[in-house]
Amino acid sequence: MVPEWCINVREVQSGKNSSNSREVSPVISRREVTLFSTLAEKLQGVFRKLKGKGKLGEKDVDLALREIRLALLEADVNYKVVRDFVSSIRERALGAKVLKSLTPGQQVVKIVHEDLAGLMGEKQSKLVPAHSGGPQVIMLAGLQGSGKTTTAAKLALHLKKNNHNPLLVAADVYRPAAIKQLEIMGEEVGVAVFSRGKDDPVKIGLWALKKAAREGNDYVILDTAGRLHLDAELMAELGNLKKELNPGEILLVVDAMTGQDAVNVAEAFHQKLGLTGVVLTKLDGDTRGGAALSVKAVTNCPIKFVGVGEKVDAFEPFHPDRMASRILGMGDVLTLIEKAQQVVDEEKSIALEKKIRSQALTLEDFLDQLQQIKQMGPLENLLEMVPGFNRANKQLKNLSLSDKQILKVEAVINSMTREERLRPEIINSSRRRRISQGSGTTVQDVNRLIKQFGQMKKVLKQFSSLEKGKMKSPKGLFPF
Amino acid sequence: MLARIKKGLGKTRDAFKHKFENLFGGREINQEFFDELEEILISADVGVETTMKIVELHRERLGVEKIRERSAARELLKRQLVEMLESNQQTALALAASPPTVYLILGVNGVGKTTAIAKIAYRFAQEGKKVLLAAGDTFRAAAIEQLDEWSRVVGAGIIKHQSGGDPSAVIYDALNAALARQADLLICDTAGRLHTKANLLEEVKKIFRVIQKLLPSAPHETLLVLDATTGQNGLSQAQYFQEAVPVSGLILTKLDGTARGGIVVAIKDRTDIPLKLIGIGEKKEDLEMFRAAEFVEALLA
Structure with missing residues (x-):
């Protein structure tokens, strides 16, 4: 017997399944893409006929907004967020004077870009400062696979480089080898890791706090287990951690490749925990990262850092204007x-x-x-x-x-x-x-x-x- | 599958429930209907382009079949999507004519490759098959330990090297071991890698060549693991990996959340890579065969 998934397979003589794509090697039906089909270019097309106009008319703006809506959706910005954004842009763009140096298309992109950057935070946002009354607790939370453990190590290194003395705490007691992973990464960045096996995360956190106070750590970084926002039991565990450890910073770790669901996740975590910020991970790929905007829109929490690689120093402050360019397909x-x-x-x-x-x-x-x-x-x-x-x-x-x-x-x-x-x-x-x-x-x-x-x-x-x-x-x- | 997903999610999911039923609630078919349909598909991560295509085709077929009621449109839409997902599709996993069967598992970081491997291993082990795992993720800290722990839980053997070693070498050894020990199935884990890193895709090609050299009919499946919460980047992932090695199917993980995984519809549409398995939880039993009708139902719900 084999698992039911395999029952229907025809056993091919060569050992290959006839449906195996290797034999047909399908040509990827990738859309014919022009080299730089950026939003700016598309809009230039829309506005080609409008040269010489001094003001943006309603019709021009609506045409442009259609392209902007599509660009944002393709970048994975949540459709509701897109809808609100586009309608606010519409008001601002209508009747806006076209600057001499810009074409109408560029003018609209400029407005969109400014507003997007504005929505994602006017400027970089800093981490909560250390305080005198004992260690400052930073708690990381997020879905499975979003990159919490790696982020914990990167954050520890970042603090260390800025003359702080952080302690990493392994509070993911569920995923196999998660503790080990943090220990290895802690060693790599030269930051001590506190772990107590698969004990209760709240207890582990409390012990770690005591140790940190004793040893003069000014920050404690709590790596928690990945969990679904639907999982009432595990969400309650995070609630308890918050109650007992009183973290000054609760960061939601979000995969930059997340799609429309980012709003649901962020909303649920925010509701339960009252987030103070967001870390966006895996930005080193080719994702446009529209999730950044979605998450910001539903939580109104600043995005504080971005992860841009697998190495422990691939960790940077978040730049709203650059992210806006990226979401619009204008590159960084x-x-x-x-x-x-x-x-x-x-x-x-x-x-x-x-x-x-x-x-x-x-x-x-x-x-x-x-x-x-x-x-x-x-x-x-x-x-x-x-x-x-x-x-x-x-x-x-x-x-x-x-x-x-x-x-x-x-x-x-x-x-x-x-x-x-x-x-x-x-x-x-x-x-x-x-x-x-x-x-x-x-x-x-x-x-x-x-x-x-x-x-x-x-x-x-x-x-x-x-x-x-x-x-x-x-x-x-x-x-x- | 659906029943289990629904049970697992309980009330919370209802809060996110969509208005698919309202959409097809018996009123006339007008522009508003198509707009709402578009919204449902986009909100499920199907993507703008594939959504437009589906909506246009639906509009055409409604005309051809002279459908004027939304309830009939609902049935037609489901049929249309199922056809799309099932076209020249073999959702079952391929088995070698004579053992060992070899599966190669690929994906970007954090999609759940190791867990998916454990679940596949568990299913085969439950059927009395001899399963071997190759700890090919020699890069990420504690990845080998993670697979090692799983191997004990699910009752599979494991071949591993030191962390930091050459993944091709591990897989070479594992395949030799599978042949020598007459294992039924070898599942090869690989490190998570972003599809845009050329050198890491070269590594995948090398692993693939190493397997083929030792056992020309293998790998019998090259499965790309995709996180259901992934948006449009999923398409890029599929395209890049497909360019490196022939990907034979997808495993869609984390479908137990609120994400509906619509990106696989776009991937099927654009690359023809079929979805084969879906992950619906953290436990070793939580992996199911993909069934188009149920998936479509959940996609639109």
Whole structure:
């Protein structure tokens, strides 16, 4: 006998199930996506006919709002939140004067962007300060798999870096090996972990508080078990923890990939616990993160931190304006620029920007850029911040996704003469052979690089025409 | 399945209950009807594009079948969605012609891979099958311990290496062990990974190659685990993983919450990857075979 799930399976001779997709290898019927089908672009289409108008009319605004509504829904903002938001935007956008420097489409995006950022909190919100009367308790709560344990360790490291002395407490007594996980991560960040096996979480918390008071810890971070907001018993347990430990901070840990259900979860946790803030995790993927807005809308609690990777230091303060850009599909250009500014020679990059705009970019510049990029950290993290990149990525699939490939590209360019770098079109087949031999690569590698460089120039051109219309023209914009 | 979900959720779920019944409450079919239908689907995470497609098709079919009443429309809609979810679909799990059967489990972080593995193992072990688990998540802290604890609970063997080791090597050893010990089923755990990390997808490809090399007919299922609370990003997950290795089916976890998991409808529509199993709780018994009719009922309820 086998489980009922398998009973109907035809046992195929080869051992493969005939329905197994491997044999048919279905082509992913992915929507034909243009490189940068951002909201701003869509709106530009809507407003193309309206050039020269000084004010936004009702009809224009409604057309634009339709696109905005779709963009927000695609970003997983809860549909009720979208509805309220769109109707408030409508009032503000109607009759708004179109600034000289902006097209009507950009004007609407500007309003939407401002309001979105405003809704998610005007500015960064800080953690509750330590107090003199004993340790400050920070309690983490959330659904299973939202990332509480990792967040606990990251938060501990964050506090430690800011000269605090936190204690981690393993209060997830249900999930197998959860305690062990916190212990390992505590060791990794160099923060003590208090655990008492699978005892009652409230007791564990009280013991931990005593220990913290004794040993002079100024913060206590409580990692609780993941639970469904529907689970009355486990929700009551959190209520008891709150009552007994009196935490100064109760943070809901929310997976940034959460869909429409985010409002139900946040509402239920908030109702039961009175949350003080939110941590948004797994933002390093390609999710647009509309859950951020949903959660903010129902709890009115600030989003305090975001998790942006599996490493313990991949933890950042929340920036409402950047999140607004991301939700609208405009990419996290600001973070990228910030990173770039740390390593990029400003004068050089201004010159480069000019070159990009005038299409005069050469392989020489490209090499220069590669070297600067390498200083900015793992390439894939950077690329993910670029608007539309995840879509672009599929078209430019072979374009330097890994740092290994960068090395190869560098080798190829290094084997070119200066003239070849400036004018790649002169590279004929005998030059290609020489370059490949010189760089220890194949002629195909050289071909690919030249082809990709051409593609990249095209992409950058699209970028720069987009960027021209942006509200803030950031100085020294990095081309990637 | 549905009865159990409903029982598990009790009253609380009613608070979130949708107005599907009102929607099909016998009044005439007008634009408002289609708007409400759209809202129900979007609120279930079906996504804008697939929702539009469903609504348009529904509108057409209502015309063709000359349906004018909402109650009849309700039945038609259910039929339409079931057809969509079941088209060229094999929801049962594939078994090897001769053991061992090998399942490879993939997914982003925190979707419930390890728990889903334990539940599958439990079901097979209950039927007297010899089940082996491969602790392929060598990355996350205590992931091996987690699977180890589960293996004892569900009565399965486990092959593990040190934390931080090469996952392909663990799986290679596990497959050899499964062959040597004549296990019926080997389930390979892998580390959670975001689908946008190219190097981590390369690792998945390597694991897949290692399995195929040793046993060309395997893996007999490559299952992507998806959290029911996931929104539109689920589609991206399916597409990226599918690009790396041929994903044969989905496991939708955490359906015992208030999320309705509508993203699987979009995934089926756009990638044709079928849903095979659903997770409805934390206990080892809480995994069920996917049944389209019941799922659709819950999706719209």
